[in-house]
Structure formats: C-alpha cells, structure tokens
Amino acid sequence: xxxxxxxxxxxxxxxxxxxxxxxxxxxxxxxxxxxxxxxxxxxxxxxxxxxxxxxxxxxxxxxxxxxxxxxxxxxxxxxxxxxxxxxxxxxxxxxxxxxxxxxxxxxxxxxxxxxxxxxxxx
Amino acid sequence: xxxxxxxxxxxxxxxxxxxxxxxxxxxxxxxxxxxxxxxxxxxxxxxxxxxxxxxxxxxxxxxxxxxxxxxxxxxxxxxxxxxxxxxxxxxxxxxxxxxxxxxxxxxxxxxxxxxxxxxxxx
Amino acid sequence: xxxxxxxxxxxxxxxxxxxxxxxxxxxxxxxxxxxxxxxxxxxxxxxxxxxxxxxxxxxxxxxxxxxxxxxxxxxxxxxxxxxxxxxxxxxxxxxxxxxxxxxxxxxxxxxxxxxxxxxxxx
Amino acid sequence: xxxxxxxxxxxxxxxxxxxxxxxxxxxxxxxxxxxxxxxxxxxxxxxxxxxxxxxxxxxxxxxxxxxxxxxxxxxxxxxxxxxxxxxxxxxxxxxxxxxxxxxxxxxxxxxxxxxxxxxxxx
DNA sequence: GTGGTCTAGACCACA
DNA sequence: GTGGTCTAGACCACA
Numbered sequence: 001x002x003x004x005x006x007x008x009x010x011x012x013x014x015x016x017x018x019x020x021x022x023x024x025x026x027x028x029x030x031x032x033x034x035x036x037x038x039x040x041x042x043x044x045x046x047x048x049x050x051x052x053x054x055x056x057x058x059x060x061x062x063x064x065x066x067x068x069x070x071x072x073x074x075x076x077x078x079x080x081x082x083x084x085x086x087x088x089x090x091x092x093x094x095x096x097x098x099x100x101x102x103x104x105x106x107x108x109x110x111x112x113x114x115x116x117x118x119x120x121x122x
Numbered sequence: 123x124x125x126x127x128x129x130x131x132x133x134x135x136x137x138x139x140x141x142x143x144x145x146x147x148x149x150x151x152x153x154x155x156x157x158x159x160x161x162x163x164x165x166x167x168x169x170x171x172x173x174x175x176x177x178x179x180x181x182x183x184x185x186x187x188x189x190x191x192x193x194x195x196x197x198x199x200x201x202x203x204x205x206x207x208x209x210x211x212x213x214x215x216x217x218x219x220x221x222x223x224x225x226x227x228x229x230x231x232x233x234x235x236x237x238x239x240x241x242x243x244x
Numbered sequence: 245x246x247x248x249x250x251x252x253x254x255x256x257x258x259x260x261x262x263x264x265x266x267x268x269x270x271x272x273x274x275x276x277x278x279x280x281x282x283x284x285x286x287x288x289x290x291x292x293x294x295x296x297x298x299x300x301x302x303x304x305x306x307x308x309x310x311x312x313x314x315x316x317x318x319x320x321x322x323x324x325x326x327x328x329x330x331x332x333x334x335x336x337x338x339x340x341x342x343x344x345x346x347x348x349x350x351x352x353x354x355x356x357x358x359x360x361x362x363x364x365x366x
Numbered sequence: 367x368x369x370x371x372x373x374x375x376x377x378x379x380x381x382x383x384x385x386x387x388x389x390x391x392x393x394x395x396x397x398x399x400x401x402x403x404x405x406x407x408x409x410x411x412x413x414x415x416x417x418x419x420x421x422x423x424x425x426x427x428x429x430x431x432x433x434x435x436x437x438x439x440x441x442x443x444x445x446x447x448x449x450x451x452x453x454x455x456x457x458x459x460x461x462x463x464x465x466x467x468x469x470x471x472x473x474x475x476x477x478x479x480x481x482x483x484x485x486x487x488x
Numbered sequence: 489g490t491g492g493t494c495t496a497g498a499c500c501a502c503a
Numbered sequence: 504g505t506g507g508t509c510t511a512g513a514c515c516a517c518a
Binding site for chain 1: 147148204207208211212214215216218219220221222223224225226227229231232233235236237238239240
C-alpha cells in the first residue's frame with residue numbers, strides 16, 4: 001500500500017505523509033480504522049522507525065489521523081479534509097493560471113489541456 | 123530588481139534563479155544585455171558571492187544566460203526558453219487537473235476558477 | 245579507486261566526475277550500490293568536502309547517481325547512460341573524421357590507426 | 367575572417383588561436399604573408415588588444431607565426447605544421463578508438479560512422 | 489551519520 | 504574587473 005521511491009527527491013517521511021493523505025482522502029482507509037503501528041510499518045518498509053514516527057506526527061498535525069495512548073493511530077473523519085484538499089487544488093489552479101497569463105498564454109490554450117485531461121464529456 | 127525573502131523555505135540561490143528566469147522570460151532583461159557581476163550583486167544583496175555564483179551557474183546550465191571569460195554574464199535569446207516554460211506550465215496544469223479529477227472534482231468547478239483568473243472576456 | 249592528478253589542468257571536481265562516470269558505465273559500481281559519503285571521500289582524498297559535494301551534484305544532474313536525504317548517494321541504472329555515452333563517442337568520431345578530411349587526410353590513413361587500436365581481428 | 371563566438375565557452379584568445387591555425391594550415395594565409403597588426407585586429411573585433419597579443423604570442427610559441435621587430439607578424443612555413451597537425455588528429459583518433467573499445471563498441475560500428483563522413487567512395 | 493546550503497576568504501585565468 | 508575553483512568551517516533537515 002505504501003511504496004517508497006528512493007529516487008524521488010522528496011524526503012521519505014514526506015512521501016509517506018502524502019501517500020496516507022491520498023489513501024484517507026480517497027476513503028481507502030476508512031474513518032476510525034487503525035493505521036499500522038510505527039514499528040510494524042518501519043519493518044515492512046525497511047525504514048528507520050523515527051521516519052515513520054515523523055510522518056505520523058505530521059499527519060496528526062494536519063488532522064488526517066488521531067492517536068490514542070496505548071492503542072495506536074486512527075483515521076479521522078475525512079469530510080472536512082476533502083473539502084480542504086479541494087480548496088488547495090483550486091488555489092494551485094488559480095496560481096498556475098496567473099502565471100500562465102503573465103507569460104502571455106491564451107485562456108483557450110490553457111483550458112484546452114485541462115478539458116482533454118477530464119475527458120470531453122464530463 | 124532582486125529581492126530575497128528569508129522567510130521563504132527555498133534556498134537563496136534558488137530564489138535568485140527563479141527571479142532572473144522571470145525577468146528574462148518577460149524580456150525585462152533583453153538578450154545579450156549584461157547581468158550584474160557576481161561580486162556587485164553579492165554586495166547589493168548582502169549575500170556571499172559563492173551563493174550568487176551558484177545561481178549563475180544554474181542559470182547558465184538551463185540556458186538562460188551565458189558567461190564570457192573575464193567579461194561577465196549575459197542574457198541568452200529567450201524564444202526557446204519561453205516555449206519551454208509554456209510547455210512546463212501546461213504539463214503542470216495537466217497534472218493538477220488529473221489530481222482534481224481523482225478527488226472527484228467536476229470539470230466545471232475546476233475550470234471556473236481559471237476562467238475567473240483570466241478574466242471573463244479573454 | 246579515485247585518484248586526483250594535480251598536474252591535470254582540469255578542476256578536481258571534474259576529474260572526480262569523470263572517474264565515477266567511468267566506474268559506473270563499466271559496471272564496477274553496480275546500480276543502487278552506495279557511493280562513499282561526501283565526508284569520507286573528502287577525508288580519503290584530502291580534499292575539501294565542498295569539492296566532493298560539487299562532483300556529486302554534477303553526477304546527479306547527469307543522471308549517474310541519485311541521493312537520498314539522510315541516507316547517502318547511490319548509483320543509478322546505467323543502461324541509458326551507456327547508450328548515451330556511445331552516442332557521444334560516435335559524435336566525436338564523426339567530428340574528428342570531418343576535421344581529418346578537411347586537412348586532406350585519406351580515409352585509409354585515418355582508419356588504419358583505428359583498426360590497429362581495435363586489433364586486426366575484431 | 368575571424369569571428370568570435372561569445373557563447374563559446376572557450377576563452378576569446380583561444381578561439382583566435384584556433385582560427386588562425388586553421389587559416390594557416392589550410393593555406394588561406396600563405397607563408398610569409400603578414401597578419402593584421404594587434405591593434406587593427408583588436409579594433410576590428412572590438413576586443414582588448416591584450417587578448418590579441420596573447421593569441422599571437424601563443425601562435426608564435428607553437429610555430430605558426432614569427433614576428434619581426436618593428437614590422438609585424440608573419441605566417442611560417444606550414445609543411446611541418448600540417449604534418450604535426452595530422453599526427454595530433456591521428457593521436458586523438460587512437461585515443462577515441464581506445465575509449466570506444468573499452469565501452470564495448472564493435473570495430474565495425476565505430477568505423478561505419480567514419481566511413482560515412484568521408485563518403486563511401488574516398 | 490548523510491547530503492544540502494551558506495559564509496568568509498583566497499587564488500587563478502582571462503579581458 | 505570578471506567569472507571559476509577551492510579551502511575551511513558552520514548549521515540545517517533527514518534517517
């Protein structure tokens with residue numbers, strides 16, 4: 001479920017964070033289900049437990065998971081998270097559109113590739 | 123013309139690279155015009171010359187500038203660079219659209235914010 | 245494995261880059277095997293770590309190695325690199341042949357020394 | 367006759383040296399004919415006279431030209447020079463062939479591109 | 489421990 | 504004066 005790409009320039013803990021975000025937002029990991037323990041995931045991925053720990057701390061900070069003393073880490077409700085994520089995506093889209101405009105791209109040119117990605121009949 | 127943001131998480135040399143890219147792509151710095159010398163820019167920005175040097179090396183590697191032994195650094199022709207930059211922007215747009223689609227966003231919702239950015243009548 | 249020639253006019257970092265290219269292309273250093281750390285190689289060669297770092301950055305840029313945050317530098321797959329290198333060699337051969345022709349050398353004269361190098365029965 | 371390419375990474379004086387070598391070896395500049403004066407060539411090329419001076423010194427050192435006090439610089443006999451140049455080219459060819467062999471290239475593969483360059487019927 | 493960034497300062501080739 | 508290379512040494516994020 002989690003795959004580390006060592007050729008990826010991003011730090012390992014960040015890759016883990018992003019992967020869990022994705023799994024949670026897409027509901028693959030359902031609310032209140034338990035995440036693998038730090039130690040077991042560290043074993044599975046042949047990674048330093050500190051690195052997993054760091055990823056979990058970050059996920060908790062962002063509200064993706066919550067931890068229960070002595071029991072483990074669990075997935076949070078994701079409704080708000082999905083909304084937040086969508087906002088982030090739209091913010092990025094606006095920024096990108098701004099840059100595109102500044103470099104003289106036509107609106108049509110820019111939107112064309114997006115429509116293609118979504119599929120003509122959306 | 124160049125401003126360093128120390129709160130920015132990106133390294134200084136990278137901020138300098140991006141700023142010059144922008145100035146060159148937008149033709150503020152015209153082809154064959156001379157850049158400030160490594161030393162003078164270092165003085166201006168109160169930054170170590172090595173850091174400026176690193177930025178210039180990177181800009182040369184990317185084709186934005188060329189340096190002449192004992193004379194200085196000069197702006198390259200930017201036609202190709204602009205095209206390349208536009209392609210990069212479109213690539214990013216496609217990636218972003220893909221992510222948006224994966225998180226269940228509607229095409230209209232996504233495109234709306236872009237059209238707003240470009241201005242309704244484009 | 246790495247030897248610096250101080251009489252060589254090329255900069256130290258470039259000698260290091262070329263030597264590693266050779267070791268990687270010839271499979272002496274196998275894919276995913278770890279390179280010596282910046283610090284340890286600097287110690288071994290009695291060279292400043294910055295110089296080694298510069299060589300590693302260049303090797304990464306050219307695709308010969310990849311570095312992992314906090315873990316070290318590792319050898320990339322070399323298949324593509326070997327093909328690219330062969331192309332470069334052939335390009336050089338063509339250029340040289342062109343110069344030879346321009347200076348009035350006979351094809352036979354030029355090819356003779358090459359056949360000798362490869363060995364008569366190839 | 368002399369063109370400086372500022373985008374060329376080689377120093378200006380070196381470009382001048384190489385260009386004169388070529389003109390002399392190809393007999394465009396005939397033995398005992400006079401070279402432009404340092405000052406006039408500097409004017410023509412909009413270059414610092416020191417740079418031209420340096421190129422001429424280097425050409426004299428290599429035997430391509432000789433200077434007469436108060437008269438100027440003149441082209442040397444080029445017979446020996448042509449032979450020497452040819453030897454240099456052959457040396458380079460041998461080196462290149464050696465590298466090609468070390469990287470596992472077949473003799474035929476290497477010679478093919480050379481024959482193509484010379485033209486099938488040589 | 490490992491790579492990444494930066495400062496301070498030196499020396500070199502070149503124009 | 505201009506860029507290019509290198510040393511010495513520091514601090515940071517990451518594993």
